[in-house]
Structure formats: structure tokens, C-alpha cells
Amino acid sequence: MIWSAIATLGTVLMQGIRAQRLxxxxxxxxxxxxxxxxxxxxxxxxxAFDEALETEVERARRSxxxxxxxxxxxxxxxxxxxxxxxxxGDRCLREVASALSGAARRPEMCFRWGGDExxxxxxxxxxxxxxxxxxxxxxxxYTN
Numbered sequence: 001m002i003w004s005a006i007a008t009l010g011t012v013l014m015q016g017i018r019a020q021r022l023x024x025x026x027x028x029x030x031x032x033x034x035x036x037x038x039x040x041x042x043x044x045x046x047x048a049f050d051e052a053l054e055t056e057v058e059r060a061r062r063s064x065x066x067x068x069x070x071x072x073x074x075x076x077x078x079x080x081x082x083x084x085x086x087x088x089g090d091r092c093l094r095e096v097a098s099a100l101s102g103a104a105r106r107p108e109m110c111f112r113w114g115g116d117e118x119x120x121x122x123x124x125x126x127x128x129x130x131x132x133x134x135x136x137x138x139x140x141x142y143t144n
Contacts, residue, residue, distance in 0.1 A: 038112040040090055041097035049111035049119050056121055066126035069119060070133060072100065077116035099140035103133065 036048035044052070053069065060067040074080075074096060081089040093116065100110045100118055113119040122130055 038097075041094055041112050043097045043101070043110050043112045043118070045111065046113055049113060049121070052109055052111075052121055056123055060123070065124045066129075068122040068125045068127055068130045070122060070130060071113070072096070072118040072120070072137070074116040096141075099137065103136040103140045108133070 036044055036051070038045040056067055059065070074092065077089065077092070080092050093112075096118065097110070097112065100120065104110050104120060107123050108125075109121045109123075111119045111121075120133070122133065125133075
């Protein structure tokens with residue numbers, strides 16, 4: 001009976017430790033993701049871009065697929081902050097991020113590269129095939 005009690009206690013303790021380890025692993029994964037997301041726009045940030053680009057370049061090399069990186073810069077963004085205030089500048093950045101995300105198709109990836117600059121990784125897409133993205137973006141920006 002004593003051995004059964006010890007075995008039961010050991011099982012309960014091990015289940016508790018396992019639950020703690022699973023919780024810790026989930027929290028760690030969440031923290032890793034948080035440091036790769038721009039809090040203002042919700043897009044992945046420069047760190048995530050660097051990691052994704054390295055992965056996609058290696059994948060393209062192995063498979064022989066084409067890869068395009070598109071950069072988007074908000075023209076005269078400083079004048080938005082200066083003339084309308086930083087809150088309006090932040091709104092502008094969120095709107096651009098939303099438009100980029102809306103124009104992107106899977107598996108295209110959008111990132112806030114820094115400041116008023118955004119980047120997109122277009123997998124299996126050559127430079128000539130990226131033109132439709134430009135058309136979608138122009139439509140997204142000029143209709144809003």
C-alpha cells in the first residue's frame with residue numbers, strides 16, 4: 001500500500017512537472033513571436049524579415065525557384081508627422097500595413113522593415129511576375 005501511494009504521488013508530481021514544462025514552452029514560443037512582430041502595425045518586423053529572407057533564399061537556391069523582394073517607402077512621411085502629428089503618422093503606418101497585407105497573396109510575406117519602410121518577400125516569383133503586385137498596391141493606396 002505504501003508503494004502504491006508513493007507511485008501515485010510520483011505520477012501526480014510528474015504530471016505537474018510536465019504541465020509546467022508545456023506551459024513554459026508555450027510561453028517561450030509566444031515570446032519568440034512577440035519579438036518578431038511590430039506592435040504598431042501588427043506586421044512582422046525587421047528581425048523576422050532577416051530570418052525569413054535567409055530561409056527563402058536558401059529554399060530558392062535548393063529548388064531553383066525565383067524570389068523577389070519588394071520594398072515600399074512612404075514618400076514624404078516626415079511631412080505627415082510634422083503637419084498632422086505623430087498619432088496621424090501612426091494611423092498612416094497602420095493603413096499602409098493593412099493595404100500591404102490585403103494586397104499580398106499567400107505565400108507572400110509582409111514586414112515593417114523600419115520607420116516608414118516596408119518589405120515583402122515574394123516566393124516563387126520573378127521580377128516580371130511581381131508587376132501584378134504593384135498594380136494591386138496602387139489600387140489599394142489610391143482608392144483609400
